[in-house]
Amino acid sequence: MSKKNNGISPALAALTTAAMALPGISSTVSAAVAANEPKLSLQISRYDEDSIPSGDADPNAGDRDRYEIDVLQVQFLYPVNEKFQITTGFVYDDMSGSSPWFVRPDANGDPLVVMSGATIDDTRYDYRVGAQYFGEKFTISPNIGYSKEKDYTAVFGGVQVDYEFPNKATSISGGVSVSFDEIDPTQEAGVVRVNNEDKENYTFFGTINQVINKHTIIQSTIGVSIFDGFLSDPYKQVFLPTGNLPDSRPDDRIQYTWSTRLRRYSELFAAAFHVDYRFYYDDWNVRSHTLDLGLHKVTESGWAFDTSIRYYTQTQADFYEPFYTQVRADGEYSSDYRLSPYGSIALRLGLSETIGDWTVKLGAERYISDKSYSIQSVDVENPALLDYTLFTFGMDYSF
Amino acid sequence: MKSLLRGLVVITLCLFVFSCSSVNPWERGILAKPEMAWEPDPLVGQLQEHVYFSKEGSSGGYGAGGGGCGCN
Amino acid sequence: MELFTYPFKAMGSPCELRLYVENKIIAEHIANDAIAEVHRLEKKYSRYREDSVTSNINNSAGNKSGIEVDNETALLLNYAQVGYEQSMGLFDITSGILRKAWDFRSNKIPKQKDIDALLPFIGWNKLHWQAPLLHLPLAGMELDFGGYVKEYAADVAANYCRHAGVTGGLVNLGGDICVIGPHPDASPWKVGIRHPRNPTVPMSFVMLSTGGLASSGDYERFMMVDGIRYAHILNPHTGWPVNSLASTSVVAEQCVVAGTSSTIAMLKGEENGSAWLEELGLPYLCMNQNEEITGTLKRVRSIEF
CATH class of the missing domain: 1.10.3980.10 (ApbE-like superfamily)
Known part of the structure; x- marks a missing residue:
């Protein structure tokens, strides 16, 4: 566009400003706008953890079969008007299986996992309501939710505010979320468990989104999450030569995260490349790196295909041991595999097709953990490291 | 550790430097494609997030999360 | 990327949508919706409809x-x-x-x-x-919104296509054009401008890779009485046609701005009209009654479209 060197003429500026205010001209693709149509999404999934290999489990105790969870997710998106939309969601989990109880050394000093005696059967209901208000300058998104299991209740909520700079190439977001959780463990004869405990969580984050060029966008987020209260696992114990003790962790934890996500469209492959990286650190001294590489393609006939590989690695918590040989002065103990040093690799595939108002989706994930995937050198692998398979089947309907 | 975090903050702020790149509105079509979304499938994303949250030692990172669970 | 062309009729003019899209299904989907937007505006602002x-x-x-x-x-x-x-x-x-x-x-x-x-x-x-x-x-x-709704509709349709992910294409509503984006190789569109005295031969071509192009002329509605041309370019102060340029074409970021600018230039007359467009700093092309072409808009001499 040729403009005079001394800038834009006032008449043109006035006309252009008035034209840019017109609906249909004003809205740029990067600007957040409410969806046009109500959308109902359903998804059923089967999450299946591999059994503990026989050599890793105590042959005399527990069931080697781990968790199996059937999940139903329902989500309904309702645009009230062009500035306001509501999302409601429901999740139902049906869980069964055994879980690792504690780890003990065998005659050679190698770790063996002892599984919980009885099969656990539980259900989880999770209800959420969120809203999005697309204002002149800001998008404001509050949400609240409630999650209920036999022994666990969580009430949570949060709000996020997005602001897009007038250049339409940069936007920033900030948010806060809180969760109040209460645990009321199922009691079992002969096992000492806490009775009723609670914990709180406060999370704060700030995000910047930046359009790099017409093929590339990048997003970076810094977050802090503070946990306070009962952070132990009431169903786990640790082994000590003098006798088992309950899993006992500090009663606060501060987590820091830095995440960056990149989306780049390749004309050559007619597909989008996704790169997600997260660095995590907390004051239990757990550090982790997560790298997720994905390829998403929408093919000519309306099929969509995506595949990704995720690599995760973490260091152990300060007080973690697979099993203990002596009493700790600080009284902190956990042999939870989730606090052990390990790494994992997950592979995912997704396929979907949109026909008219319907979209049908299939997905699969295979997740394997191993001490050798860790960036830390690991002497003793926790025998309860997790491998699982996840299948999903989903349907979307736009009204 | 502190210096590493500070470095990350600097990298994040440096993204602002890219702001000088101007992409015109009519060039934004590609960025609006569904496959370019941060979270292409919200329900799959929600499920995976929940699994990683309950089965790994670290969590969070992409904004606000939901509540905890008694998952073990 | 393949070029799909959808001719249609709206606002009393032959119209056309050109889209570079991966496949026909997507192209048709987008074209239908974009054309529906044009018809929506036509219906909404028509003088002839009772319910408009x-x-x-x-x-x-x-x-x-x-x-x-x-x-x-x-x-x-x-x-x-x-x-x-x-x-x-x-x-x-x-x-x-x-x-x-x-x-x-x-x-x-x-x-x-x-x-x-x-x-x-x-x-x-x-x-x-x-x-x-x-x-x-x-x-x-x-x-009467007729003076600028057509150009606005071209902007809306083009913007709709951009939203739908189209990066190359063109909306043409009876000569008012809004570019969705250039050809896939980033080369601009070659757009013909109508000759005010001969509708079958373009008076020139211009290259357009972004923005909108709109034209006004004394050829749209006129009558010849005693050898004098009376066109529908009516001065609202006097109620009489302006003895003016034969046609004016303007390029602007938005088609609606291009259209308004060319209309105003026509109403200002030959001398003041060009001066006003110069002042706006918008590329333009005028033809006067002697069929002399002036303006800052770069022309391409070619008959191929």
Whole structure:
């Protein structure tokens, strides 16, 4: 566009400003706008953890079969008007299986996992309501939710505010979320468990989104999450030569995260490349790196295909041991595999097709953990490291 | 550790430097494609997030999360 | 990427949508929706439809309480006000009523007293416009959005396609053009500009990779009486056609701005019109009554489209 060197003429500026205010001209693709149509999404999934290999489990105790969870997710998106939309969601989990109880050394000093005696059967209901208000300058998104299991209740909520700079190439977001959780463990004869405990969580984050060029966008987020209260696992114990003790962790934890996500469209492959990286650190001294590489393609006939590989690695918590040989002065103990040093690799595939108002989706994930995937050198692998398979089947309907 | 975090903050702020790149509105079509979304499938994303949250030692990172669970 | 072309008719003109899209299914889907947007605007602002916004507004003339308009109409009215102010009253959407005196099919010049009888009903400044309330104080006053809705519709359709992910394409609503984006190899579109005296041969071609192009001319509605051309470019102050340029084409970021600018340039006449466009800094092309072409818009000499 040729403009005079001394800038834009006032008449043109006035006309252009008035034209840019017109609906249909004003809205740029990067600007957040409410969806046009109500959308109902359903998804059923089967999450299946591999059994503990026989050599890793105590042959005399527990069931080697781990968790199996059937999940139903329902989500309904309702645009009230062009500035306001509501999302409601429901999740139902049906869980069964055994879980690792504690780890003990065998005659050679190698770790063996002892599984919980009885099969656990539980259900989880999770209800959420969120809203999005697309204002002149800001998008404001509050949400609240409630999650209920036999022994666990969580009430949570949060709000996020997005602001897009007038250049339409940069936007920033900030948010806060809180969760109040209460645990009321199922009691079992002969096992000492806490009775009723609670914990709180406060999370704060700030995000910047930046359009790099017409093929590339990048997003970076810094977050802090503070946990306070009962952070132990009431169903786990640790082994000590003098006798088992309950899993006992500090009663606060501060987590820091830095995440960056990149989306780049390749004309050559007619597909989008996704790169997600997260660095995590907390004051239990757990550090982790997560790298997720994905390829998403929408093919000519309306099929969509995506595949990704995720690599995760973490260091152990300060007080973690697979099993203990002596009493700790600080009284902190956990042999939870989730606090052990390990790494994992997950592979995912997704396929979907949109026909008219319907979209049908299939997905699969295979997740394997191993001490050798860790960036830390690991002497003793926790025998309860997790491998699982996840299948999903989903349907979307736009009204 | 502190210096590493500070470095990350600097990298994040440096993204602002890219702001000088101007992409015109009519060039934004590609960025609006569904496959370019941060979270292409919200329900799959929600499920995976929940699994990683309950089965790994670290969590969070992409904004606000939901509540905890008694998952073990 | 493949080029799909969808001809259609809207707003009394032959129209066309050109899209570079991966496949036919997506192209058709996008084209249908974009064309539906054009038809929506045509319907909404048609003078001929009883249920149109324009009819509702015009029926409210003289009504004390005025009429409340929707957001899109409000912003179009704001735009009209800016056009009125910036053109010193030449761009005036109340002037459509002059068609009651000027019947270009009759080949008769109206009597001065018939024109004078209409002038009291003309003048944007006579309206009371305080969004969302519009009050036409005199029964008989009329608004006509026809002067810029077609160009606006081209912008809307193009923007819709961009939203849908189209990066290359063109919307052409009877010669008012809005580029969705250049060809896949980033080369610009070659767009023909109609010759005001010969509709079959373009007077020139221009290269356009972004923005909108709109033209006004004395060829759209006119009559020749005693060898003098009377065209529908009517000065709202006098009620008489402006003895002006044969045609003006303007390129701007938005087609609607290009259209308003070319209309105002026509109303300002040959000398003042070009000067005004120079002042705006918009690339333009004019042809005067002697078929001489002037302007800053770079022309391409080629007959291939």
